[in-house]
Amino acid sequence: MWNDHGIRTERSQTPNQLFTAGILRLRNSGRNAIDFLDDVGDEYGVEDTPSPDVEDSEDTGVAVSELQLTANPLSEWDDHGVSMYLQTLDHGQVNLFT
Numbered sequence: 001m002w003n004d005h006g007i008r009t010e011r012s013q014t015p016n017q018l019f020t021a022g023i024l025r026l027r028n029s030g031r032n033a034i035d036f037l038d039d040v041g042d043e044y045g046v047e048d049t050p051s052p053d054v055e056d057s058e059d060t061g062v063a064v065s066e067l068q069l070t071a072n073p074l075s076e077w078d079d080h081g082v083s084m085y086l087q088t089l090d091h092g093q094v095n096l097f098t
Contacts, residue, residue: 067091 006012013021026033071087 066095 003015006014007018010018067088070091071084073081073084075084077084
């Protein structure tokens with residue numbers, strides 16, 4: 001449904017048109033889609049800026065680091081993050097509403 005509505009920032013082309021243009025560009029390039037993964041460097045997505053210091057929130061008084069210890073988003077999750085979400089809710093109920 002929404003794939004047929006134009007995107008203003010893409011010269012009013014629809015997502016379907018953009019996908020088709022990308023497929024045709026790939027076909028005419030003589031490369032496979034997997035070849036483009038080789039062009040991505042190891043540092044892709046890594047920022048050079050340091051993380052800000054963890055401070056207590058002025059609104060709640062709860063340290064962000066406590067939440068990160070409770071539900072670390074960088075941990076491995078076998079349930080697509082559902083248990084992390086539930087742990088975050090529990091943490092919020094205990095620390096924000098008591």
